[in-house]
Amino acid sequence: MTDDFIISDAGTGALLLDVAAGAFDEGRQARLLALADSLAGTVGIDDVVPGMNNLMVAFDPLAVDVDEMERRLADGWRSAAAVGRPGRQHEIAVVYGGPDLGDVAAAVGLSIDEVVERHAGAVYRVAAIGAMPGFPYLSGLDPALSMPRRAVPRQGVPKGAVIVGGGQAGIMPITAPSGWHSLGHTDFDLFDPDRDAPATLAPGDVVRFIIAGVER
Amino acid sequence: MIEILSSGALNSVQDRGRRGLLSSGVSRSGAMDLPALAAANALIGNDRDAAAIEVAAFPFRLRFDADTTVAVTGAAAEARLAGRRLPPWWAIEARAGDELTIDPPTVGARVYVAVGGGVDMPLLLGARATDLKSGYGGHEGRGLRRGDRLPLGRRPSGKLPNGGIGAPPPPGRDDADRPLRVLPAAEWSDFSGEVRQLFATVDWRVTAEADRQGCRLDGPDLVRERRRELLSHGIVPGTVQVPPSGRPIVQLAEANTCGGYPKIATVIDADLWRLGQAVPGDAVRFAVVSRDDGLAALRAAADWLAGLRRAAALYRVS
Structure with missing residues (x-):
């Protein structure tokens, strides 16, 4: 099975996880938001930025290993469930x-x-x-x-x-x-x-x- | 206190910028030349989060109400304290009533003026940086004007020796011809090998559309081979976007937090200051490097700064 996502570098201190498959998809977005919640507060991570069917993570590259972060994003996406935030x-x-x-x-x-x-x-x-x-x-x-x-x-x-x-x-x-x-x-x-x-x-x-x- | 005697709307209070709020649409902001800000703070023993004045409109003049320490770094510009000319990247004791004058730069765009204890603005969204685009932070969310009086924080103990101390140039600072190092970004492979080659070899020209938000470059059109609609996504300072016009825009300190244009590359953090010091008409080139190269450059900059901080501390006498 081919992966349904792409992770790319956004400079030395950020990675972009793109899970878009054509038009915007609510189910994928719910999974991304669940992944974002699981990453928030991680030491070394400065920003977790949900986009439209994508997620950018910005971190201090002198404190966080980029390759490790890339694996974490890939594994996190594969296992993320569309739990859905309660939402106000x-x-x-x-x-x-x-x-x-x-x-x-x-x-x-x-x-x-x-x-x-x-x-x-x-x-x-x-x-x-x-x-x-x-x-x-x-x-x-x-x-x-x-x-x-x-x-x-x-x-x-x-x-x-x-x-x-x-x-x-x-x-x-x-x-x-x-x-x-x-x-x-x-x-x-x-x-x-x-x-x-x-x-x-x-x-x-x-x-x-x-x-x-x-x-x- | 310091009192601004002469200024322009582009001069602003800046620190290292905001972290953790990109997901609320809050730009990083902060100094356009972060190593110069960091060096100024290091020379006078300030906390690394201390705020300084980013001077981008000249001549700039201020007066000190009380004895303090001042450091001037960044662009090559003549600076005088009480009429005495300061060497580049210099820190010195200032007396109450002294005036500091900074003339237009001969090379570069932005000069940093740090004072003992930092410019003491209330923290807003975790920082003292001015976001000129959105109009908050720093001094009343705006550029500095004649007559503005800025409070200072508690200055670090100890004084500099008579005549002051200077910093050697940071890594890469003396080599103006060095290309901006970039990492390939998400849409890199949407461009043909030929276009990628063009991107990384030609001289790009900095246009007049260059501010704290970003810098538009002039040169050949970068035509994207694979055209597809992108959904909005987070972006960081350094992102090199290629809008439909084909002319790249490099996003800088006050970049929007999300964008929709294709991204061919991202300038590595260690080299971003060069665009903070670019003026319209400057030539810039790009060179594609690896993750490890980008990290090594960042580490070298951090080591240089730590060395400067240690050395400057040795000179401080109580």
């Missing part, structure tokens, strides 16, 4: 609207109301946190709302923008450039640097969007 539940109120909403509706061939209902009708799971402080990569987007990201990212997409890009959904934690499309806005706070755990959401959490209004 979040309801996030969204005022739908803004300049992209109509464009998205036109691009996917739905009415604005249908776009809003499909976006708010889905149950999302936080697959990973990253890129920006506290930014959640949400899986579970209705495939009918899937549309390619912009070729050129737009500057200054505002904090609180509720966005979709490719098959993923997310929320902007800070005002920053993004190639994703905005469907609305929320006041939900995703990041507070004064907290020990600064990100509000965590991988495994469940998110539902509530329609607080639709502006046209």
Whole structure:
């Protein structure tokens, strides 16, 4: 049997375990999160970073043997069970609207109301946190709302923008450039640097969007 | 206290950066030239986690409110304390009222100014580093301005001899032509042998798009033979991404914690400081090395620093 994963070097102090087999897979993600939990707190490991069907581990290479870490990741993946994190539940109120909403509706061939209902009708799971402080990569987007990201990212997409890009959904934690499309806005706070755990959401959490209004 | 008399928004309080929060989307941040920061702290007996000032906008001027020790390392730039010129990579006793002036570098981009006890900012997410991109940490989450007053930590006991002490250049510091050593990364084999060869032989040019987040390079297009969509994944400083344009970007201290572009290679930690000291127009080359080479280089840097710390301690008199 061939291995269903690849481990590559990410410089001298990190390894990337990639278990993706085409499109994002929830079962594999649950196994990865279980592996991440089992690695957290290991002496010498600085960071355990779940991505979308991948996991990066960063460590002090003068304190941790790289070959040993590679074996640990491989064995850990093979034996990881999709136990699933309990995950907290979040309801996030969204005022739908803004300049992209109509464009998205036109691009996917739905009415604005249908776009809003499909976006708010889905149950999302936080697959990973990253890129920006506290930014959640949400899986579970209705495939009918899937549309390619912009070729050129737009500057200054505002904090609180509720966005979709490719098959993923997310929320902007800070005002920053993004190639994703905005469907609305929320006041939900995703990041507070004064907290020990600064990100509000965590991988495994469940998110539902509530329609607080639709502006046209 | 120290008072900033002249500064630019790119000058910031930096330490070794943040660890353990990449999974919350928190970038490492910290000094762009970590060996220079470490040497400055070592020369004056500071804790290795002490924060210093990363100077990237010149001229830079500050005044000491009280007697303390100061070390200046990093880029080759003329530095004067109370009008007296300091040799490169130097530490010296400063008197209350003394002014420190740093002129634009002749070689390199960033100068580090460490003071006895370190710049004493509250710890935020485990560090004192400023994250300029996200606007937190350091001094009010921003670059330093004229009139800012920065508190100092408790200075280590003992004083430096009259005239001060210096550090010899760290390993590789005097050889500007040496290539940046890299390890192949996840998508290395998506590029043809020819493109990989090109990557590792041509002179790349540092563009004006170079900041604490990353550095875009100009040169031939690196065309990926095997095109496939990548899912978002964790990245570290040093990651050499190849976006669809074909021109590589090297991620640096304030790199986003996740990315989606193919990664051809990663600059080894021991060589990352070179990009922290690169200015637009500089030529850089890459050389592919092994895991063992990367580790040996890191070990050599750690040994050099430990030696400097021991030697500097011998000079301190109480």
